[in-house]
Amino acid sequence: AQDEVTLQLKWVTQAQFAGYYVAQDKGFYDEAGLDVTIKPGGPDIAPEQVIAAGGADVIVTWMAAGLAARERGVPLVNIAQPFKSGGLQVNCLKSTGVESPEDFPGKTMGVWFFGNEYPFYAWMASLGIETDGADENGVTVIKQAFSADPLIQGQADCISTMTYNEYRQILQAGIGEDELVTFNYLEEGFGMLEDGLYVLEDDLEDPEFKDKMVRFVAASMKGWKYAEENPEEAAEIVLDNDETGAQTLDHQVYMVREVAKLTAGTDGALDPADYDQTVSTLLSAVSPDNPAITKEPEGAWTHEITDEALN
Amino acid sequence: MRSLLPVLTVVAAILAFWYVACIPMNIHFAAMQAERAGVPVTPEGMAPRREMGAIPLAARNPHIWAETWVQDKPRLPAPHQVAIELWQTTVEKKVTSKRSLVFHGWVTLSATLVGFGIGAVAGVLLAVGIVHSRAMDMSVMPWAIASQTIPILAIAPMIIVVLNSVGVQGLVPKAIISAYLSFFPVVVGMVKGLRSPTPMDLDLMRTWNASRDQTFRKLRLPASVPYLFASLKIGIAASLVGAIVGELPTGAARGLGARLLSGSYYGQTVQIWSALFATAILAAVLVAAIAAMERATLKRMGVGR
Amino acid sequence: MIQAKGLDLTFQTNDGAVQALKGVDLDINRGDFVSFIGPSGCGKTTFLRCVAALETPTGGSLTVNGMSPEEARQARAYGYVFQAAGLYPWRTIAGNIRLPLEIMGFSKAEQNERVEKVLELVDLAGFGGKFPWQLSGGMQQRASIARALSFDADILLMDEPFGALDEIVRDHLNEELLKLWERTGKTIGFVTHSIPEAVYLSTRIVVMSPRPGRITDVIESPLPKERPLDIRDTPEFLEVAHRVREGLRAGHAYD
Amino acid sequence: MIQAKGLDLTFQTNDGAVQALKGVDLDINRGDFVSFIGPSGCGKTTFLRCVAALETPTGGSLTVNGMSPEEARQARAYGYVFQAAGLYPWRTIAGNIRLPLEIMGFSKAEQNERVEKVLELVDLAGFGGKFPWQLSGGMQQRASIARALSFDADILLMDEPFGALDEIVRDHLNEELLKLWERTGKTIGFVTHSIPEAVYLSTRIVVMSPRPGRITDVIESPLPKERPLDIRDTPEFLEVAHRVREGLRAGHAYD
Amino acid sequence: MPLVIAAFVLWAAAWWLNIRIANGPAAGSQAAKLGVPAIFGLTLLAMWELIVRGLDLPMVILPAPSMIAERFAASLPILWQDFVQTVVKGALSGYVIGCLAAFGTAILVDRWDFLRRGLMPVGSFVAALPIVGTAPILVMWYGFDWQSKAAVVVVMVFFPVLVNITAGLQETTQMQRDQMKTWAASYWQGFWKLRLPAAMPFVFNGLKISSTLALIGAIVAEFFGSPIVGMGFRISISVGQLALDMVWAEIVVAAIAGSAFYGIVAFIERKVTFWHPSQRG
Numbered sequence A: 001a002q003d004e005v006t007l008q009l010k011w012v013t014q015a016q017f018a019g020y021y022v023a024q025d026k027g028f029y030d031e032a033g034l035d036v037t038i039k040p041g042g043p044d045i046a047p048e049q050v051i052a053a054g055g056a057d058v059i060v061t062w063m064a065a066g067l068a069a070r071e072r073g074v075p076l077v078n079i080a081q082p083f084k085s086g087g088l089q090v091n092c093l094k095s096t097g098v099e100s101p102e103d104f105p106g107k108t109m110g111v112w113f114f115g116n117e118y119p120f121y122a123w124m125a126s127l128g129i130e131t132d133g134a135d136e137n138g139v140t141v142i143k144q145a146f147s148a149d150p151l152i153q154g155q156a157d158c159i160s161t162m163t164y165n166e167y168r169q170i171l172q173a174g175i176g177e178d179e180l181v182t183f184n185y186l187e188e189g190f191g192m193l194e195d196g197l198y199v200l201e202d203d204l205e206d207p208e209f210k211d212k213m214v215r216f217v218a219a220s221m222k223g224w225k226y227a228e229e230n231p232e233e234a235a236e237i238v239l240d241n242d243e244t245g246a247q248t249l250d251h252q253v254y255m256v257r258e259v260a261k262l263t264a265g266t267d268g269a270l271d272p273a274d275y276d277q278t279v280s281t282l283l284s285a286v287s288p289d290n291p292a293i294t295k296e297p298e299g300a301w302t303h304e305i306t307d308e309a310l311n
Numbered sequence B: 001m002r003s004l005l006p007v008l009t010v011v012a013a014i015l016a017f018w019y020v021a022c023i024p025m026n027i028h029f030a031a032m033q034a035e036r037a038g039v040p041v042t043p044e045g046m047a048p049r050r051e052m053g054a055i056p057l058a059a060r061n062p063h064i065w066a067e068t069w070v071q072d073k074p075r076l077p078a079p080h081q082v083a084i085e086l087w088q089t090t091v092e093k094k095v096t097s098k099r100s101l102v103f104h105g106w107v108t109l110s111a112t113l114v115g116f117g118i119g120a121v122a123g124v125l126l127a128v129g130i131v132h133s134r135a136m137d138m139s140v141m142p143w144a145i146a147s148q149t150i151p152i153l154a155i156a157p158m159i160i161v162v163l164n165s166v167g168v169q170g171l172v173p174k175a176i177i178s179a180y181l182s183f184f185p186v187v188v189g190m191v192k193g194l195r196s197p198t199p200m201d202l203d204l205m206r207t208w209n210a211s212r213d214q215t216f217r218k219l220r221l222p223a224s225v226p227y228l229f230a231s232l233k234i235g236i237a238a239s240l241v242g243a244i245v246g247e248l249p250t251g252a253a254r255g256l257g258a259r260l261l262s263g264s265y266y267g268q269t270v271q272i273w274s275a276l277f278a279t280a281i282l283a284a285v286l287v288a289a290i291a292a293m294e295r296a297t298l299k300r301m302g303v304g305r
Numbered sequence C, D: 001m002i003q004a005k006g007l008d009l010t011f012q013t014n015d016g017a018v019q020a021l022k023g024v025d026l027d028i029n030r031g032d033f034v035s036f037i038g039p040s041g042c043g044k045t046t047f048l049r050c051v052a053a054l055e056t057p058t059g060g061s062l063t064v065n066g067m068s069p070e071e072a073r074q075a076r077a078y079g080y081v082f083q084a085a086g087l088y089p090w091r092t093i094a095g096n097i098r099l100p101l102e103i104m105g106f107s108k109a110e111q112n113e114r115v116e117k118v119l120e121l122v123d124l125a126g127f128g129g130k131f132p133w134q135l136s137g138g139m140q141q142r143a144s145i146a147r148a149l150s151f152d153a154d155i156l157l158m159d160e161p162f163g164a165l166d167e168i169v170r171d172h173l174n175e176e177l178l179k180l181w182e183r184t185g186k187t188i189g190f191v192t193h194s195i196p197e198a199v200y201l202s203t204r205i206v207v208m209s210p211r212p213g214r215i216t217d218v219i220e221s222p223l224p225k226e227r228p229l230d231i232r233d234t235p236e237f238l239e240v241a242h243r244v245r246e247g248l249r250a251g252h253a254y255d
Numbered sequence E: 001m002p003l004v005i006a007a008f009v010l011w012a013a014a015w016w017l018n019i020r021i022a023n024g025p026a027a028g029s030q031a032a033k034l035g036v037p038a039i040f041g042l043t044l045l046a047m048w049e050l051i052v053r054g055l056d057l058p059m060v061i062l063p064a065p066s067m068i069a070e071r072f073a074a075s076l077p078i079l080w081q082d083f084v085q086t087v088v089k090g091a092l093s094g095y096v097i098g099c100l101a102a103f104g105t106a107i108l109v110d111r112w113d114f115l116r117r118g119l120m121p122v123g124s125f126v127a128a129l130p131i132v133g134t135a136p137i138l139v140m141w142y143g144f145d146w147q148s149k150a151a152v153v154v155v156m157v158f159f160p161v162l163v164n165i166t167a168g169l170q171e172t173t174q175m176q177r178d179q180m181k182t183w184a185a186s187y188w189q190g191f192w193k194l195r196l197p198a199a200m201p202f203v204f205n206g207l208k209i210s211s212t213l214a215l216i217g218a219i220v221a222e223f224f225g226s227p228i229v230g231m232g233f234r235i236s237i238s239v240g241q242l243a244l245d246m247v248w249a250e251i252v253v254a255a256i257a258g259s260a261f262y263g264i265v266a267f268i269e270r271k272v273t274f275w276h277p278s279q280r281g
């Protein structure tokens, strides 16, 4: 019989998770003897909470959120890191006069919360910019809903976007690339590892579970490779799996291509240097606003799975 | 149908206002597109227009008004856009299609109905308990009121997660949230109804030496029926809201709630508005269904005139 | 039949105690038609409710057929008719009359038979299938009397049963009630505000006065059992009515 | 004063037309006390409402003080007292009596003066600060009469004003009303169901009968203006009462 | 497990106590009226604590009441800020605007029956639009600060209040209206002196229902975009940060604020409609 695995995503069904859907659809999981259930996420779903409650075996989340959960008693361990680089960026309208981070004070900035706010606070802390209101050394932060509307509607000077999603929505709304200023967190030195696979530490002690995960990671990476090579087909697969019927093919094709840029350059094994960078960035900006972690985490990642899976 | 003419008048007024409102709402985008297409707009250039209020801009560019009613992702879609989307996603799509509002409506409806069933039964039972036990009356009622001041959207995710952890998922968690919202009006109405017999009615039962159970079945219960239906109508509307709220944290998978949400992620306002209207129509249908049951029941009871 | 000795009843209310009945002595014999009359608040209703075990006296003794009122209630010793007909709108007239029979566990066949009989008795044969709101006020009140008669209790307690009806309908029902009483020989306790009604119907008229509620006069009626409506214009009748009025006025303080 | 000639009023209802008044001829003179009596549905209320311009007749003519009823209403020619006291529970007794005065734009000072005066007139001095529900039914009804008197209309129309009260209170109010009428010399139209009440109060008794609503008899009272309550036991009184009852019975068909 | 059993034993004991009090001689007293629900509530809390501890539930699933209380006490300044933002600025202003608008509309609807028959069905349809759908739209239109929250609240409370006021204004009896007519009262005299006071019990019914709606609406609207203060904001980000104790602390604030809001409206109702039989006891 097939071994059952439940995967909880951090967001709704879209090409951001193409690898998993492709692996599912192309039978890679099947071949690995797995029966995988992929649960889409959403704005009110904390995958860390779902796994703590036993609702999933493995989750996709961002490392900052994963480490924060670990400090709060959900012992998450990173077992694989399909995303080598991050797609999170800040976009500002040129017309607001922003050219570099020095111009931020006095501006209104849209930030994603729900565990996505950690990189932003770390960046602002290092810039010495306060986040309690617009004046000569502070910005007004608003909790941006998960869309690009605030920039398009002119409610914010700068907003958070993902390269593979909201950025295009801005462009499609008729705002030209030449009218935008883009700050990439990675380039600014505040990149944090995005979509990784995390499981509960205790589960890893079970050899059977480990074996399942080895097969899961191997099959998933196969899915990611396939998606990189066949963007159109991958987008179709995502579309088939989107139960809301809200996605459009051309957007998903675009997204697969953009996501491919993020998964490029890794076989899925976590690069400890990236991990260290994420941790040191987080620790550089500990504050009540930014309660991600307060001390160096231990045992938050392992190569045990990827070593076997990707031999 | 004395109300037909007034209703049509009001609807016409709303539609007219709606079309007019689309102009300032969508004028900035329309101006930009027009400029790209080479149509002259005043003032020229994005930046000065951004500075300008929507109404002055609209006033100075009447020739592009029509463009505000046909955009793909407008701030405010025009009525006909919503109507067309509704038509296409209900009638023209196969009901099994993921893009069919009938499909999503059914997902929401099934959770609504199950939740409403649970909520109504729980509400009636609680009301029976409250009417028959002073202790329950005194202790439960204040907390039932307080329970309704809790923002359901805040605890819905927790309910989903907790139920998920014990292996309950799919329709049931949504139904429970939906039940949580619908039980309260039913309790309140049913308590009122069960207490509606006058002291005289109750005394009469006493003179016949009726048991508690007989008094309940032959007096309190039938007397409560009109109250029950009144509160069921409120309850089923609340149920629908609950089912939709419950859909938000279930992974935005299926249902009208998921449709509302996913529409907002991609700026698809037309989709949002049509899901909204679909919900309101569904609510109206559900309430009308209860009202029809009410009429039939009361007529059978001889109370309806 | 019904014996009250030194009956007291004090209600505890928010603003102090209300003495609704004080030292009420009264004997009602089998077959009597006793009317209670007196100004508002003098305890007429309260007395009837004590008899029906709907209130518990706070002093004195009260027996019904030699039992306590509570035992008599359990034994279903009386029918009670209120001022408002109090028919259930969701039951037909027949259904309403059947209700106490259902509760008391009569067989279906007997229920039907009795319903028929009492409908006849109150002149409503043929109306069993109607709903209460399809009937006039007077007809409703007759149905409510039929309901109280249906299970053949010995004692009929009526609290202003015709208070809400207009005088002509009321006259008519008075006549009917009198015939019914003769035919069935029941013991009737009857509360009214109307002097002519009390005099016309009763074998005995109990005049009460308030604060505290007590009996001020008990008047035996010299009128014959056979009483056409016209009797109300006879000197004997007026004489009794006068006595009742005097009794009332004596006990009544305007305020 | 009030003149009706061939007055007709037909209500259009769902199940056909109801002829509430048919060919009503009546003259009421200044200072008359006219009672209307008749079975339920005979059009007593409807007639009073026509006079008060609350209904519009469908035929015939009706004048009040030589004006149309509508003009008389605008001129605030009458006070109307309904069966229920209809006092506003959120106003004190004085506040209720002041209400029509406020509406008619009397000055504050005059309002107070008039309120005091009519409270005295109906024997409620000192109760102005109470709320209606703190008073007995009889007192409420007196307050409602005071309210109708407060603005000194010539005509007082009363639709079963004492119907809801018990007989003793009613007797008392009848006496008071009679005194008031003598003192003020107002013209009074009075609807009642009670024969003794009608006979006791009126200078003229209008007997009506239903389907269609019409006047069947108008009885002039031979009683003197001065009427102690005891007058009701005199042969003259009984004689009039008997005539009224006969008149009623003639027009009344039991159904 | 013993703790879980203890929870149920405690429950049985408290229930028994409540039955004793409720059916005892002191049942009508003020102390009993407060004591019985208090005992019930405290029992629920104690059971919650015992069960969470007994089953060793992780905090990120369900924090124990003691933890919530601790968090509550430690976060008073934040909770206060959030309360001001959401309740005072968002909910209250929206409530006031919504109620006033409903009042104005009710007068129009009351004067022109045509409008009533047209507006009421359409209004009930519009009222059925779920706020989870309308809130994002209103945030898009009115911005991220409290104005959009107030707008959501206005939309939520408007119709229930309108329906109740309209029903209330029709509450007068034919007799009362006829009486006004016999005094030749004008429309506005009849409105201010008769119909409005008579409508008050209904008006307050609507105001009470709306008071809890207002609070929920303001909180929910913050889920769809807000500044970085507010109860809904705090709840949503705290879930993301797995600070469930904070989430519950905010829920406690919401429950207290909601009950208090309701209580205040009910108190004013008692003062204004002192004359209504339901208030006279």
Ligand SMILES: Nc1ncnc2c1ncn2[C@@H]1O[C@H](COP(=O)(O)OP(=O)(O)OP(=O)(O)O)[C@@H](O)[C@H]1O
Pocket (backbone or CB within 6 Å): C011, C012, C013, C018, C019, C020, C038, C039, C040, C041, C042, C043, C044, C045, C046, C047, C213
């Ligand atoms: N349940 C009660 N609690 C407190 N007081 C009561 C209660 N029932 C009656 N009373 C008081 O007891 C007194 C007698 O009341 P009762 O109803 O017997 O009078 P009644 O003669 O029937 O009057 P009415 O003619 O108005 O029906 C009154 O003062 C009344 O207020």
Ligand SMILES: Nc1ncnc2c1ncn2[C@@H]1O[C@H](COP(=O)(O)OP(=O)(O)OP(=O)(O)O)[C@@H](O)[C@H]1O
Pocket (backbone or CB within 6 Å): C166, D011, D012, D013, D018, D019, D020, D038, D039, D040, D041, D042, D043, D044, D045, D046, D047, D213
């Ligand atoms: N608004 C109305 N619409 C239709 N029919 C009406 C209306 N008002 C009265 N009627 C009918 O007109 C007739 C006379 O009614 P009216 O109220 O004048 O009688 P009444 O003599 O005052 O009776 P009661 O003694 O019951 O008060 C009745 O048949 C009644 O049903």
Ligand SMILES: Cc1ncc(C[n+]2csc(CCO)c2C)c(N)n1
Pocket (backbone or CB within 6 Å): A010, A011, A016, A042, A043, A044, A112, A114, A116, A146, A147, A162, A165, A166, B265
């Ligand atoms: C459409 C879309 N919007 C934002 C993100 C960024 N992001 C990554 S995970 C996550 C979920 C937060 O609950 C978010 C918002 C995304 N990936 N896709």
Ligand SMILES: [Mg+2]
Pocket (backbone or CB within 6 Å): C044, C045, C046, C159
């Ligand atoms: Mg009584």
Ligand SMILES: [Mg+2]
Pocket (backbone or CB within 6 Å): D044, D045, D046, D159
């Ligand atoms: Mg009448």
